[in-house]
Amino acid sequence: MTLWSGRVGGSLDPAVWAFLHAEDAELLPYDCEASVQHAQRLHGAGLLSDTELADARTRLAEIAHDPAGYLAEDEDVHSAIERQLGDLGRKIHAGRSRNDQVAAAFRLYVLDACAEASKEIGAFALVVLSVAEAEADTLLPGYTHLQRGQPVTLGHHLLAWVEMLDRDRSRFASAATAAAESPLGAGALAGSTLGLPGAPGQMRNSIDAVADRDFALDYLYAVAVLYTHLSRVGEEIVLWSSAEFGFVKLPENAATGSSMMPQKLNPDVAELARGKAGTAIGRLTGLLATVKGLPLAYDRDLQEDKAPVFAARLDTRLGLQALAALTAGLEVDRERMALAASDPLVLATDAAEALVREEVPFREAHEQVAARVRDGSFVPTGTAAESIAARGAPGPGGVRNALAEARARFT
Numbered sequence: 001m002t003l004w005s006g007r008v009g010g011s012l013d014p015a016v017w018a019f020l021h022a023e024d025a026e027l028l029p030y031d032c033e034a035s036v037q038h039a040q041r042l043h044g045a046g047l048l049s050d051t052e053l054a055d056a057r058t059r060l061a062e063i064a065h066d067p068a069g070y071l072a073e074d075e076d077v078h079s080a081i082e083r084q085l086g087d088l089g090r091k092i093h094a095g096r097s098r099n100d101q102v103a104a105a106f107r108l109y110v111l112d113a114c115a116e117a118s119k120e121i122g123a124f125a126l127v128v129l130s131v132a133e134a135e136a137d138t139l140l141p142g143y144t145h146l147q148r149g150q151p152v153t154l155g156h157h158l159l160a161w162v163e164m165l166d167r168d169r170s171r172f173a174s175a176a177t178a179a180a181e182s183p184l185g186a187g188a189l190a191g192s193t194l195g196l197p198g199a200p201g202q203m204r205n206s207i208d209a210v211a212d213r214d215f216a217l218d219y220l221y222a223v224a225v226l227y228t229h230l231s232r233v234g235e236e237i238v239l240w241s242s243a244e245f246g247f248v249k250l251p252e253n254a255a256t257g258s259s260m261m262p263q264k265l266n267p268d269v270a271e272l273a274r275g276k277a278g279t280a281i282g283r284l285t286g287l288l289a290t291v292k293g294l295p296l297a298y299d300r301d302l303q304e305d306k307a308p309v310f311a312a313r314l315d316t317r318l319g320l321q322a323l324a325a326l327t328a329g330l331e332v333d334r335e336r337m338a339l340a341a342s343d344p345l346v347l348a349t350d351a352a353e354a355l356v357r358e359e360v361p362f363r364e365a366h367e368q369v370a371a372r373v374r375d376g377s378f379v380p381t382g383t384a385a386e387s388i389a390a391r392g393a394p395g396p397g398g399v400r401n402a403l404a405e406a407r408a409r410f411t
Contacts, residue, residue, distance in 0.1 A: 022076035022303055024102075025067055026310050030112070031077050031105035032064035037199065038101075038184055039092055044197040047094060056092060059085055078102065095196050097188035099210040099298040106306065107179045110219050113313040114176035117222070118169050120320040125165045125410045127324045129403060131332075132158035136399040138334050139341035139384050140247075146239075150349055151341045151384035154332065155399035162406050164229040171225060175218035183209035189297035207297045213287070213305050220284040223312040224277075230319055231277035234270035237326065241267050246336045251329025254322070269326045273319055280315065283308035338384075347380035348373055350387050 012020070039056040042048040048056070063069055063084050074080035078098050082089035136155035141148040184199040185191055186209035203209040240247035250265050258264035290304050348369050355365035372378035388395040393402065 020075065020300075022306075024077045024306050025070050027077045027102075027105045027109055027306070028067055028070060028081075029064040030108040031081055031101065032060040033108055034101065034104035034184065035081060035092060036060050037104070037182075038096055041184065041196045041199065042092065042094060042194075045095075045195055047194065047196075048091070052088060052091070056085070056088060059088065076102075077105070095187065095192040095194045096184070097186075097210070099188050100183045100186040102302075103183040103186075103210055103212070106309075107181070107183070107215060110179040110215055110309065111176055113219060113309070113316075114172040114179065114222075116313065117172045117226070117316050117320075120317055121165050121169050121172070121226070122410050124320045124324045124327070125162050125406075127328045128158050128161050128165070129406055129410065131327060131330065132156075132162070132399065133403050135332055135334075136403070137396045138332060139338045139388070141337075141341045141343060141346050142394070148340070148343055148346050150394075151346050151387050152394040153388060153396060153399055154337060155396070155403070156388075156394040159399065159402050159406065161229075161233055162410075164232075166406075166409060168222065168226040168229060171222035172219075175215060175222050178218045179215035181209075181215075183212075186210050211294070211297045211302075213291055213302060216305050216309055217284065217287055217291070219309060220280075220287055220312055223316055224280045224284045226316065227273070227277040227280035227319070230323060231274040233323065233327075234267075234273035237270040237330070238267050238274070241270075241330075247333055247340075249331040249333065251326065251331070254326040254329050267326075269322045273323055276315055276319060280312060283312055341384040344378065344380045345373065346384065347382060347387055348378065350382060350390075351378070351380060354381070 011017075036057055039048060039053055039060075043050070043053040060081070063081055069084050070077060070080040071083075074083065076098070078101050082093060085092065132155040135158065136153060138154040140152055140154045140157055142150050142152040142157070180201060181203045182199040182201045183203050185196055185202055186206035189207050189210055191206050203212075237248070237250075239245050241250050250267055252265070254269055256266045256268045258266065287305060287308055290301055294301055351372075352362065352365040352369045355368060356362050360368070369378065389397075392398045
């Protein structure tokens, strides 16, 4: 079924039909929700009776939960819904276009996707916090340039993951705010003459209402940044689980083997999280390229806005859940970490700061310690545990304080 067949005689060429057909079944419940909102506005204008409004609510609720009703001959989800509503569907389309209809449904979809992402981020963060709590005392060398720098605790390092995730939640909240406006009433681009009451949160400009996809870009941006963070987490797990580091052992319920090498236990979840970051960035870039040259108001190019968002939502949910399972099952080799943290060179900065406390200018202190490192005469006067205790936040006490504060944010 098409909604524009009154203008075009005959049927479309099969290749044209296949090219134009929208894969938008995921919008079904959201389009039904937006259609209820539109029906209420028609009722408010006296264009639907009480009985028709009640019938519309009932039928749309049924259609929303029956994706089998979307048939191959339907051009898109909107035509599928109107067909199933029959004569009532033909009447409900008064005062709206597929332009504001799809924008309204898509905004509701993105709102739901943002809420889902925030929930999954929170669940993953709580897993990380549980591991951080168990490892609040576990010594670990902190790295810069992937070279040992200063001693920290594993708990402190894992709390850095949590901070990234918290910022990710804020980005999804921002995308949800952008999606919460309503384009209903904009029609094709200039509203209608039917005098429909305004929708809650109605957008100010009818042309912008049907043309805007900033909310989808905001969502894809939030996903892209989230996946850059998940990629960094994945990279660290890949490194830590290698024989060269040996800091953690992978759980067998979240790792894979090799089809040829029987000894292998591979960090595929971590690697795929790293790999999907590129895909997430590509989806954002792709939609930016799609919208960059479009004249206002609506253009069929915008049919391409949904596929990347649908795929991003799935990847977000599955990626966070898989990484939560992986992280929860990591077996930490505390002795191996402590051995790495016992490298005397990780205390070089402490030695320079000890000279500063003796009123040696820092640059001179730095040069003195660097010279001892260079000629092999550097000998630390303390231990890694004493070092982190003196620096507060990276140590067990600081970690436990930060854990309490972070849990309050995520629970």
